[in-house]
Amino acid sequence: MMVKTKRLVVDVKTGRQWEEEFDFTPPAPAPMPEPINFEGLRKLLDFAKKMGWI
Amino acid sequence: MGVVKTWQLDAHKTASPIDHPDASITPVKLSFGSLKKVAEVNVTSNTTQVTITGLDIKADKFYLIVFTTKNPTATSGWVSMYVEADTTAANYYSQYFHATGTGLAGGLYNAAYIGHVDSGDRNAFIVWLVRDPDGYPRFNCYAMRKTGSGTEINLNSGSKTATVTNITRLDFIHDVAGGIGAGSKIIIYGASG
Numbered sequence: 390m391m392v393k394t395k396r397l398v399v400d401v402k403t404g405r406q407w408e409e410e411f412d413f414t415p416p417a418p419a420p421m422p423e424p425i426n427f428e429g430l431r432k433l434l435d436f437a438k439k440m441g442w443i
Numbered sequence: 444m445g446v447v448k449t450w451q452l453d454a455h456k457t458a459s460p461i462d463h464p465d466a467s468i469t470p471v472k473l474s475f476g477s478l479k480k481v482a483e484v485n486v487t488s489n490t491t492q493v494t495i496t497g498l499d500i501k502a503d504k505f506y507l508i509v510f511t512t513k514n515p516t517a518t519s520g521w522v523s524m525y526v527e528a529d530t531t532a533a534n535y536y537s538q539y540f541h542a543t544g545t546g547l548a549g550g551l552y553n554a555a556y557i558g559h560v561d562s563g564d565r566n567a568f569i570v571w572l573v574r575d576p577d578g579y580p581r582f583n584c585y586a587m588r589k590t591g592s593g594t595e596i597n598l599n600s601g602s603k604t605a606t607v608t609n610i611t612r613l614d615f616i617h618d619v620a621g622g623i624g625a626g627s628k629i630i631i632y633g634a635s636g
Contacts, residue, residue: 401495413620
């Protein structure tokens with residue numbers, strides 16, 4: 390859904406700085422990847438070794 | 444004209460003075476080959492986007508961007524960095540890696556993400572931005588996401604899918620309206636000589 394929001398604009402050549410209002414449509418949130426838990430993986434490998442599976 | 448004195452140890456560990464005329468050491472010469480500050484932006488009220496114009500990466504060679512920020516909203520989101528006013532996310536790719544406790548994760552995004560700022564939390568981005576020999580903008584961002592016991596290492600590397608003739612403008616945009624909170628600061632450095 391579009392919302393009115395603002396941007397801060399800075400021109401480094403002139404040193405001028407001002408705010409502008411603009412229409413902003415928030416993007417669909419990108420999913421964060423699920424972390425692989427290496428501690429859990431290590432325990433699984435230890436267990437598999439203990440059981441003689443690997 | 445005065446002199447600037449330095450001391451040099453000889454083989455017998457005896458210090459001998461060397462006088463340099465003032466004219467031989469200048470601030471310009473001292474700064475040659477180091478960093479110069481190109482821009483400093485202080486965000487004084489919550490905003491969604493910070494646009495910096497008047498840059499010249501051809502003259503400045505590269506940019507080192509130190510961006511400390513906070514997200515005062517109730518929604519987490521990514522911060523994207525766009526070049527040359529091209530704010531179409533599909534024209535960029537960003538590869539992400541993060542370490543949280545003993546967990547590791549990664550992902551490739553068709554977007555210009557430099558880092559993620561969680562709701563009500565802070566982050567700091569250290570971004571190296573270059574224009575490669577063929578003209579593609581490329582960046583690497585080291586981000587210090589979350590705070591205290593939740594601290595994470597976040598890395599994002601990316602590029603634009605098309606070339607540019609120069610980088611004169613940068614746009615930093617948070618996914619969430621008002622996601623770049625008051626107190627956020629962006630400092631940009633380039634090569635001094």
